Amino acid sequence: MPHLVKGVVARSKGAPVSVETIEVPDPGPGEVLVDVKACGVCHTDLHFREGAISDEFPFLLGHEAAGIIEEVGEGVDNVSPGDFVILNWRAVCGECRSCKRGRPWYCFDTHNATQKMTVEETPLTAALGIGAFAEKTLVAAGQATKVNSQAKPEVAGLVGCGVMAGLGAAINTGQVTRGDSVAVFGCGGVGDAAIAGSNLAGAHTIIAVDIDERKLEMAKEFGATHTVDSSKEDPIEAIRGITGGNGADVVIDAVGIPSTYEQSFFARDLAGTVVLVGVPNPEMKIELPLQEVFGRGGSLKSSWYGDCLPSRDFPMLIDLHLQGRLNLEKFVSETISLNDVEEAFHAMERGEVLRSVVIL
Ligand SMILES: NC(=O)c1ccc[n+]([C@@H]2O[C@H](COP(=O)([O-])OP(=O)(O)OC[C@H]3O[C@@H](n4cnc5c(N)ncnc54)[C@H](O)[C@@H]3O)[C@@H](O)[C@H]2O)c1
Ligand SMILES: [Zn+2]
Numbered sequence: 365m366p367h368l369v370k371g372v373v374a375r376s377k378g379a380p381v382s383v384e385t386i387e388v389p390d391p392g393p394g395e396v397l398v399d400v401k402a403c404g405v406c407h408t409d410l411h412f413r414e415g416a417i418s419d420e421f422p423f424l425l426g427h428e429a430a431g432i433i434e435e436v437g438e439g440v441d442n443v444s445p446g447d448f449v450i451l452n453w454r455a456v457c458g459e460c461r462s463c464k465r466g467r468p469w470y471c472f473d474t475h476n477a478t479q480k481m482t483v484e485e486t487p488l489t490a491a492l493g494i495g496a497f498a499e500k501t502l503v504a505a506g507q508a509t510k511v512n513s514q515a516k517p518e519v520a521g522l523v524g525c526g527v528m529a530g531l532g533a534a535i536n537t538g539q540v541t542r543g544d545s546v547a548v549f550g551c552g553g554v555g556d557a558a559i560a561g562s563n564l565a566g567a568h569t570i571i572a573v574d575i576d577e578r579k580l581e582m583a584k585e586f587g588a589t590h591t592v593d594s595s596k597e598d599p600i601e602a603i604r605g606i607t608g609g610n611g612a613d614v615v616i617d618a619v620g621i622p623s624t625y626e627q628s629f630f631a632r633d634l635a636g637t638v639v640l641v642g643v644p645n646p647e648m649k650i651e652l653p654l655q656e657v658f659g660r661g662g663s664l665k666s667s668w669y670g671d672c673l674p675s676r677d678f679p680m681l682i683d684l685h686l687q688g689r690l691n692l693e694k695f696v697s698e699t700i701s702l703n704d705v706e707e708a709f710h711a712m713e714r715g716e717v718l719r720s721v722v723i724l
């Protein structure tokens with residue numbers, strides 16, 4: 365029997381979200397029903413409600429979640445009812461040309477639930493194929509990864525998006541390693557995770573760049589060795605100054621707008637790497653001197669979901685956290701209820717929080 369539960373719906377572009385009764389089907393073949401325990405508010409949810417990602421309204425928001433498997437559909441063998449899981453938005457297919465080339469983290473045909481959840485019989489588009497600002501949600505079995513249940517849901521859920529994207533942008537995409545210098549533009553949840561990842565990987569110099577002093581203070585707690593307020597000084601000059609005049613080995617743009625991308629491009633050392641993990645909107649364009657693109661060498665990369673493999677990376681990050689080697693608690697600025705998501709977007713816009721996390 366379908367389940368009637370509360371969920372946070374974005375009905376139209378820019379309009380405030382509302383808590384509505386949604387219908388969640390029983391899991392069909394290859395699907396699982398998840399009793400959601402916690403879901404973080406990520407900037408990408410706000411991008412969805414602003415219509416900056418697609419116009420397939422209404423959206424069921426929320427995609428940074430942990431919960432308990434309630435029911436599994438036919439043929440599901442990776443999880444069972446009662447398992448504590450983190451949800452992911454890139455469940456690899458194993459069949460596409462990228463998976464077949466041995467690069468499943470780029471999978472071009474990731475899986476979501478086949479059946480739609482609905483609001484008043486209108487199909488909902490689940491944000492990133494998850495839709496976890498809801499008491500229950502329906503996902504493809506591969507979107508659920510079992511992790512150690514000793515982790516708190518509000519902390520574990522964050523690994524499902526912002527923490528993984530930022531950490532992976534540093535470790536997987538940027539391949540930050542011992543002794544590197546790293547600069548991170550934008551010290552929100554994603555940027556601070558990139559800082560924590562660089563710290564974990566043994567980077568020597570970690571430069572946090574933001575336009576908000578409060579964010580720079582928080583960045584120090586994740587391992588930033590230097591901070592640059594780019595509303596007050598030129599970050600390119602500042603980063604070069606800190607790195608002996610050279611620029612950083614790896615520069616991570618966790619804002620995703622033309623100005624920060626350009627600053628990232630010029631703030632890296634010769635043969636360095638720029639990683640774009642912030643998500644631009646469809647209108648944004650960038651102009652760079654092509655001779656500099658060539659002359660500076662190195663690589664300009666994008667990081668989809670931190671180039672992660674959830675089945676490999678989620679249990680590992682939760683274990684590091686439980687061992688006391690990765691402080692995830694610091695990302696949780698406040699815990700809130702489903703009714704507070706709209707206000708949490710405003711708190712995010714005002715720069716007051718790293719992560720507001722809905723507890724269910
Ligand atoms: N690639 C992925 O897989 C992935 C996953 C999750 C989120 N994201 C994206 O990452 C970005 C960051 O997400 P978040 O949740 O950390 O957002 P957030 O709003 O918490 O943080 C953004 C930070 O950038 C700072 N900032 C804004 N403009 C700036 C500027 N011009 N220069 C320097 N700093 C500036 C803000 O002060 C804030 O601290 C978003 O675009 C989000 O959509 C990408
Ligand atoms: Zn997200």
Ligand SMILES: [Zn+2]
Binds near residue numbers: 456457474
């Ligand atoms: Zn694939």
